[in-house]
Amino acid sequence: MNCHVSFRDHGPGFEHDVDHVLESDERDSYNRYNGDSDPLGADLSTAYLPEVPIEDRAAAISSTLGAWSSNRVSCMSCHRAHATSAPKAGRWDFNVLRLGDDGVESGSYPIPNPYADPDQRQLCVKCHYNEAEDHGWDRACIECHRESH
Numbered sequence: 001m002n003c004h005v006s007f008r009d010h011g012p013g014f015e016h017d018v019d020h021v022l023e024s025d026e027r028d029s030y031n032r033y034n035g036d037s038d039p040l041g042a043d044l045s046t047a048y049l050p051e052v053p054i055e056d057r058a059a060a061i062s063s064t065l066g067a068w069s070s071n072r073v074s075c076m077s078c079h080r081a082h083a084t085s086a087p088k089a090g091r092w093d094f095n096v097l098r099l100g101d102d103g104v105e106s107g108s109y110p111i112p113n114p115y116a117d118p119d120q121r122q123l124c125v126k127c128h129y130n131e132a133e134d135h136g137w138d139r140a141c142i143e144c145h146r147e148s149h
Contacts, residue, residue: 022054022071022127029129030054031066035115039129042066051091051114052126053077073127085109092123094142099123 022030030052034042047066048054055072056063083089085108092111093102099120103110113120124141125132132141 020073021069022067022073025130026073026127027067027069027071029125030127033126033129035117036120036125037115037117039125044068049114049123049126051111052123077127078124086111094122094124095140097121097138097140 031044031047032040032042033047034040044066046064048059048064053074053076054067055074055076056065056068056070059065078091078094079089080091084091085103085106086093087095087106087108092099093106093108095105096102099111099113099115099122100118102108114123121132121137122141128141135144
């Protein structure tokens, strides 16, 4: 939204904050999550995942450091700047439960799975593992957290 201020008004139903500093539980999830097969196995020094980028003005292209106190969620954390083949310019197809199904329903080009697990869930869990664990694992996040734009 630094470039497209008009996108701030998403209308009723839009549920995801952007341009806010990651809260401590989101940072902890981002830094510890290492895929469904090893959900708590990552550490701060190697936690950065380019498929789910966080806004860090101090980062270099080769950075591997995970989230820390001044990092922000941006639109680009889940969407790509100038479109993708996925619906809503997503970094992955938000309508599917598992990355192995990415592109199947929508016909979009599937993203490479950054984890070894072929049953890897959507990458929303990188920041929201605790919530996903509380909600259950049987539905795509967007089924309940529907975007309106």
